[in-house]
Every structure is written in structure tokens, then in C-alpha cells.
Amino acid sequence: GYNQPDCAYPDATPAISTVTGDSSNGGAGPWVSASGHTLTINALGDQTVINHAYTGPSAKTAPFNQKFVTRHYGFGATRGTGSVMINNVNATVTSWSDTQIKITVPSLSAGQSSCTIQQRGVSTQTRCGELVITAGNGKKSIDTVTVTIGGKPPSYVAGENGASNAIQTAIDKATPGDMIIVGPGNYNEMLLMWKPVRLQGVGAASVTINANTHPSGKMDPWRRQVDCAFGIALNGGLMASGNPFDPTGTYLCPAAMQRQVDAIPLEPTVGWDNTLNGNLSELLIEPTLMGAYEGAGITVLGKGVRDVRVGGVLQPDPNCTANGVCTLLSASPTDCNTYSSNFYCNPSRIDGLTITNSSQGGGGIFLHGWNHYTE
Structure with a gap:
């Protein structure tokens, strides 16, 4: 039970809690209807993680006597050389703090987009790509979310902590290819994704199935x-x-x-x-x-x-x-x-x-x- 593997992000890694863009059907997630719109990225901040250096109750000195340690997953108080990219395309940063970044979503060409299949019956083309944050300290985000630009507006599932099958209901009602934005919360469900849909959480740290x-x-x-x-x-x-x-x-x-x-x-x-x-x-x-x-x-x-x-x-x-x-x-x-x-x-x-x-x-x-x- 001691010296467990260190599975958490390294300290000072930029990490997200939520990413939100345009509001749709009562909520917002990493979707905007067009390039040029604002995307808000919120930091994960301080997190308590298992201390891999803990050697047991007989240890007397730090860090070997600490079961847990605190690591900071912010963006840095100042931008410095930091940047935000969507599928390797630079986004214009409009504000930067340790807790929040706001960007203007760039325009992506078809060749710059990771969307390989378009939703049938939707006239506007969808573009998408992975959000990558580089902090002023040179460290990059390890995982964030996929940002989607354009296409049919998504439905939104509000955060809940019960057993109302909110996500499953949204899947059952969705048209094939629809995007379902899942808001922050704890969802007690075992989902059946029995048709092609895009199940998009606002951030893995904030959405739990x-x-x-x-x-x-x-x-x-x-x-x-x-x-x-x-x-x-x-x-x-x-x-x-x-x-x-x-x-x-x-x-x-x-x-x-x-x-x-x-x-x-x-x-x-x-x-x-x-x-x-x-x-x-x-x-x-x-x-x-x-x-x-x-x-x-x-x-x-x-x-x-x-x-x-x-x-x-x-x-x-x-x-x-x-x-x-x-x-x-x-x-x-x-x-x-x-x-x-x-x-x-x-x-x-x-x-x-x-x-x-x-x-x-x-x-x-x-x-x-x-x-x-x-x-």
C-alpha cells in the first residue's frame, strides 16, 4: 500500500475543469456555431493526489510521511509565451489568468479539421479539433476536449445527481449524428449508445458517469x-x-x-x-x-x-x-x-x-x- 505509482498530472500542468462556448438548449459546452465566437476555458486548479513518495506511518519527515500532496493545475497568472491551439491552429487569446482563459475560435479549413464524417441532412459544414493549452512554463495540457465549430446546435443534458437516466433519454431521442452536450454532474447510468451520436462532456474532471x-x-x-x-x-x-x-x-x-x-x-x-x-x-x-x-x-x-x-x-x-x-x-x-x-x-x-x-x-x-x- 505504499509507494504507489504516480498517475496524476505533474505539478503545474495546465488542466481544464470545463470548456464552454455558445449556449444551446439551456446550456453550453465546447461548441460554437461559427468561428470568431468566444470559448471560455476554466482551470482545474488545486487537486489533492496520492503521494507516491509516502513510505508508511513510520516515516517522520516530509514528503515521506504524507499520504497525499496538493498539486496545482492552473494556467499561470500571466500568459508569457503561453498559447492555445485547436487542431494545431493558433487561437487568439483575449484574456488569460491562472483560473480562466478566453479565446476567439479560429477558422479551420477542411484539411485542418478532425471531423471525418459530416452529419447527414445538415447544410453547414462542421469543423472540429483537439484543444491544446501551452502554459508560460512550457508545459502542455495532457487531455482536454474536442472543440466543435458549426453544424446542428447540440442538445444539452443538465447536471444531476440522481438516477433519472438523463443521458440515455437524450440518446434515445437524438437524430443520428446529433451532438449531446453533457453538463457538469454525476450521472448514475449505464448507457446504450445504439445509434451514432456525439456524446460530448464539458470536461472529464466535471462530468462523471x-x-x-x-x-x-x-x-x-x-x-x-x-x-x-x-x-x-x-x-x-x-x-x-x-x-x-x-x-x-x-x-x-x-x-x-x-x-x-x-x-x-x-x-x-x-x-x-x-x-x-x-x-x-x-x-x-x-x-x-x-x-x-x-x-x-x-x-x-x-x-x-x-x-x-x-x-x-x-x-x-x-x-x-x-x-x-x-x-x-x-x-x-x-x-x-x-x-x-x-x-x-x-x-x-x-x-x-x-x-x-x-x-x-x-x-x-x-x-x-x-x-x-x-x-
Whole structure:
């Protein structure tokens, strides 16, 4: 328990707590509608970190007798030679202090932008890039946020400390490719990102997704939602007119979510096939399709294979499930218009947030499959 590895930023590293630009739908994050607008960068400041030099209770002199030490993560009282860049393009600094920097967002050309995919149906081009701060002491920020310029205004999720599924609700309501700004707060959720969206926190130090599975039963609604997305009824069979999601009507599967994602080739979802270790749902005796990889802080699911009609019912291609011979989706207009969970067609991102307490096998972020170009 002594001399633990030093995993914190070095002292005097410029680090952020939040980054805010234009207000949108009740809040602001690292988004501006156009270049020339103001971006406000707030410093992380003093932080208590584990002292890697602590040698135990018998130590008498500093720093060896200190379990914790304070490090300062400000920007420096004066700018000096400090600078701010977005994707290696200099931004004009309008004010600089140890606690806050304000910049004018520069114009980025297509070649200077890291946005590889544009949101479909949006006329204005989006530009984006990593924010990098260099303090007057020469030290650079280690991680900050992605700054986005232009495009469709984002939705905003206000900070909260309950279990209201605020982020999941925003994902469910979003149009593919939408940006969702997540405001400061602690969010007790296990998210299913079942369509390409841009999940953008205002800063990892200020936004926490707590994926704790307690109290008991918290996994149950998550598993039902996974079943819905894969088109599986609660009895383990494919949803059809004669096999509704839940005959009792107790649990609902929204039409917009049904059959929107696919298993990967040779991954069993229904039926019994001893060459594929059988149906995971039957083996685990619970309605889950992720098996041991369920319950990540964020589980990213996508659509990758064209469906077929069997007896008039749209179903996964049985050839793909059985032997891996699949008709894959592309970025064609037809595939983009037909399948909203096709990640080829719209931008997707997870940025500027912290994930903690994911005790299930899925870990922090689990990209299940077909999640092309996710940043």
C-alpha cells in the first residue's frame, strides 16, 4: 500500500475543469456555431493526489510521511509565451489568468479539421479539433476536449445527481449524428449508445458517469433495452406479430429502437447451436445478449448487416448468424436512409467525461461491433 505509482498530472500542468462556448438548449459546452465566437476555458486548479513518495506511518519527515500532496493545475497568472491551439491552429487569446482563459475560435479549413464524417441532412459544414493549452512554463495540457465549430446546435443534458437516466433519454431521442452536450454532474447510468451520436462532456474532471450496478436489479432494465435493440422478445425469441416484446404490456420496446442493431458474425442471439456455445441467454438463464460483457459504462451498438424478410417479418440474415456470410452495410444513400444505426453514415464520439465504478465485464466503454469511425 505504499509507494504507489504516480498517475496524476505533474505539478503545474495546465488542466481544464470545463470548456464552454455558445449556449444551446439551456446550456453550453465546447461548441460554437461559427468561428470568431468566444470559448471560455476554466482551470482545474488545486487537486489533492496520492503521494507516491509516502513510505508508511513510520516515516517522520516530509514528503515521506504524507499520504497525499496538493498539486496545482492552473494556467499561470500571466500568459508569457503561453498559447492555445485547436487542431494545431493558433487561437487568439483575449484574456488569460491562472483560473480562466478566453479565446476567439479560429477558422479551420477542411484539411485542418478532425471531423471525418459530416452529419447527414445538415447544410453547414462542421469543423472540429483537439484543444491544446501551452502554459508560460512550457508545459502542455495532457487531455482536454474536442472543440466543435458549426453544424446542428447540440442538445444539452443538465447536471444531476440522481438516477433519472438523463443521458440515455437524450440518446434515445437524438437524430443520428446529433451532438449531446453533457453538463457538469454525476450521472448514475449505464448507457446504450445504439445509434451514432456525439456524446460530448464539458470536461472529464466535471462530468462523471457512475456505472455502479447497485442497488440490486439495476441491470434488469438495461438487459430489456438490449433485447429491444436486437429485436429479441423477453421470452428469448425474435420479435414478430405472434411474439411481441412483452405480451403483458408491462415493458415497452419503442418502435424506433426495435431491430436497430446487429450481432457480430457467429455471435449467437437466439436458438441453440452447439458450435457457437449455444444461446448465451439460455446459458446464463437471464435475458442478456452481451454475456459477460454486459453493463459497461457506455455500450456502443451498431447496425452492420442488411436484414432479410422471413415469412414477411424483417429479421437478421440467418446466413450471417449461422456461418458468417453477411451482406454488409455501406455508406450508400440507400443504406444510410434505411438504417439509422449505421455508423458509416453519421459522426459518433465519446469525449470529455469520466467513467467510474463499472464492475460488470463490459468495463468503461465497450464497442460491441459495427461502430465504424467512432472517435
